[in-house]
Amino acid sequence: EVQLVESGGGLVQPGGSLRLSCAASGFSFSSYEMHWVRQPPGRGLERISSVGRGGDIIDYADSVKGRFTISRDNAKNSLYLQMNSLTAEDTAVYYCARSRGLDLWGQGTRVTVSS
Amino acid sequence: DVVMTQSPLSLPVTLGQPASISCRSSQSLVHSDGNTYLNWFQQRPGQSPRRLIYKASNRDSGVPDRFSGSGSGTDFTLKISRVEAEDVGVYYCMQGSHWPRTFGQGTKVEVK
Numbered sequence: 001e002v003q004l005v006e007s008g009g010g011l012v013q014p015g016g017s018l019r020l021s022c023a024a025s026g027f028s029f030s031s032y033e034m035h036w037v038r039q040p041p042g043r044g045l046e047r048i049s050s051v052g053r054g055g056d057i058i059d060y061a062d063s064v065k066g067r068f069t070i071s072r073d074n075a076k077n078s079l080y081l082q083m084n085s086l087t088a089e090d091t092a093v094y095y096c097a098r099s100r101g102l103d104l105w106g107q108g109t110r111v112t113v114s115s
Numbered sequence: 116d117v118v119m120t121q122s123p124l125s126l127p128v129t130l131g132q133p134a135s136i137s138c139r140s141s142q143s144l145v146h147s148d149g150n151t152y153l154n155w156f157q158q159r160p161g162q163s164p165r166r167l168i169y170k171a172s173n174r175d176s177g178v179p180d181r182f183s184g185s186g187s188g189t190d191f192t193l194k195i196s197r198v199e200a201e202d203v204g205v206y207y208c209m210q211g212s213h214w215p216r217t218f219g220q221g222t223k224v225e226v227k
Contacts, residue, residue: 035216037164044221045156045164045207050214059215095163100211101154103175105163 002026002104004096009109016086016113022079022096022106030074032099033057036081038092039108046092049081063089086113117141117210121219127227128202134195136222138208143188144171145212152211155184155193158221159204167206168193200226 008020022034035050048061049070058070069082079096091113098104118141128134144151155168166175168184171191181196195202203226208219 044205045158045209045218047209047216047218050216057214061215097164100152100216101166101169102156102164102209102211102216103166103169105165107163 004098004104004106006094006096006106006109009094009111011112011114012086013115014087014113017082017084018086018111020081020083020094020096020109020111022081024077024079024098027098027104029072029077030054034072034079034099035097035102036070036079037095037097037102037105038090038111039095040089040092051079083111086111088113116215117144117213117217119208119210119217119219121206121208121222124220124222126222126224128195128198128224129227130200131197134198134202134224136193136206136208136224138186138191138193138219140189140191140210142213144191144210145188150212151187153184153186153191154209154211155182156207156209157202157204158207159201162204164207195224198224198226 005023037047048064050059051070067085071080093108095108096106120139122137151171153171156164158164172184183194205221
């Protein structure tokens, strides 16, 4: 089955860190650029980071630049997001999505930053 | 960054009637390869987003033909020919022609 499955979310204190994972299956993961998109409660979608097929192009939204790091392991068909120095504004559901057209999304993983 | 502006942000609709959402980009979405990477997404309550339209006017597999996309350059439209109850949700446009990829603010479609 073609799918993306996110994991790693949870409750974390302000200033803390989390590492999100996205496991891909059913397709040639290394052939696609990949994205992390988040959605704060009751709000719209925000693309926060992207990585090219070979990891050559990496891009971050200003809101996470310097704090978040995207990476991929094509041998493991996995995408990652290392999140440091978390604040309440990072509370959101985090989705991974496939391709320039974001044609495939995971179910999301919830991150709550609170003391 | 390319700014994507949707209108309206809220769209009350009558079931069985048509609906239309506009999306405008701050610069042309025609890529150097000749394609226009403008996508439309639907997000039903409590669900992940789902792509409906890619490259401005191509319907994804399984998307009902009452959904259509049109436009070019900087002006794009998503139309629903006859709104059904299952169409309630938030619709987003997103451009994939320029880095960084950017979304519109979303248009909430609800039944009157």
